[in-house]
Amino acid sequence: MIISDVETFIVGNPWKNWVFVRLHTKEGVYGIGEGTLNGFAKTVEAAVHELKHLYIGMSVFDVETIALKMTRDVYSDGGQIQGSALAAIETACWDIIGKATGQPLYKLIGGKCHDKLRCYANGWYRGPRTPENFYEKAKIVVDKGYTALKFDPFGNAWRTVERKDFKLGLEIISAVRDAVGPDVDILIEGHNRFSVHTALQFAEAMMPYEPTWFEAPVPPQNISSMVEVAKRSPVPVACGEDYYCREQFAELLKHDAVHIIQLEPQYLGISASKQIAGMVHAHNGVIAPHSAQGPICSVVCAHLNMATPNFYLHEIFDEFNEPWEENVLQPPLKVNRGYIQPPDLPGLGVDLNLEEIAKHPYHPGHYLPLFKQGWEKRLRLDN
Structure with a gap:
């Protein structure tokens, strides 16, 4: 199962934009993953694509090597942003591995x-x-x-x-x-x-x-x-x-x-x-x-x-x-x-469900402002 491409989707949940990926293989099997990070949806999405030269062409079964390539080989510490991009891709790899073997992830x-x-x-x-x-x-x-x-x-x-x-x-x-x-x-x-x-x-x-x-x-x-x-x-x-x-x-x-x-x-x-x-x-x-x-x-x-x-x-x-x-x-x-x-x-x-996802677009006010009065309401911020 060789990775051939990646798609990203941002879903506009009012209190946190969600970042999802769909990882494709040459064999036609795809897997899904998530890279949500409060306040950094567009940034994580960019990282998923910017780092794809490190995992395109890799076998989904080589998850440890993919993780090393996406972290060690960059020779920079991207913190939670880099970690979110890695987790999205690695999760999608495990999803494909499960489909290939007919087993649930656990x-x-x-x-x-x-x-x-x-x-x-x-x-x-x-x-x-x-x-x-x-x-x-x-x-x-x-x-x-x-x-x-x-x-x-x-x-x-x-x-x-x-x-x-x-x-x-x-x-x-x-x-x-x-x-x-x-x-x-x-x-x-x-x-x-x-x-x-x-x-x-x-x-x-x-x-x-x-x-x-x-x-x-x-x-x-x-x-x-x-x-x-x-x-x-x-x-x-x-x-x-x-x-x-x-x-x-x-x-x-x-x-x-x-x-x-x-x-x-x-x-x-x-x-x-x-x-x-x-x-x-x-x-x-x-x-x-x-x-x-x-x-x-x-x-x-x-x-x-x-x-x-x-x-x-x-x-x-x-x-x-x-x-x-x-x-x-x-x-x-x-x-x-x-x-x-x-x-x-x-x-x-x-x-x-891509049809449902399309109904809820990204908005920059979709984040949790934990040091702003009234954050408990979890409403979209428009200012």
């Missing part, structure tokens, strides 16, 4: 480790930043059967917060706990917002509500800061979605401070993601991959999680996104009372 990368995957809901709290809104929306989530849900109660905070905002954040956490009861996992999203001391103040203050984790409480670049928070916080810290190479995870894991690792297959590719899951396993940790991009990313994470013995939780945005999202993939990935299973069809087990 059986190619380790086989079935779980009967089903427990999901946590994200994106469910669209609307005003009030305890009342979070309470009402959380009720809807648990009524759907979810036993875990994640949310960011911190508005547009950055590094420090005023006393009234600190109080409001805690009131929102309290409201969600009241709404879901004592047996549901609540996961607090930090979005890399805080300084070390602010993160620790919040960690101490939220502890009475028994959150399962405090996610990305400080920026990811200084691993020492994340380690300091993780070692001092009474709430377990989860992080990893921002890292795009094995070496960053190796540096994080050697401190044995963070044991819930949210690797991002969208920046790493499937092969590296599987290897990093093994690294985490060796450190007695669990993975909860970041799956907040587009619908192909959700499918990829489902396959990865099914084939990973130290899987913990699967992130789901899809049920709380635009209603038309379920038409983007054929067949759509369905959540059943808070659990999912990856498709059993060959490869990823899904295909792109």
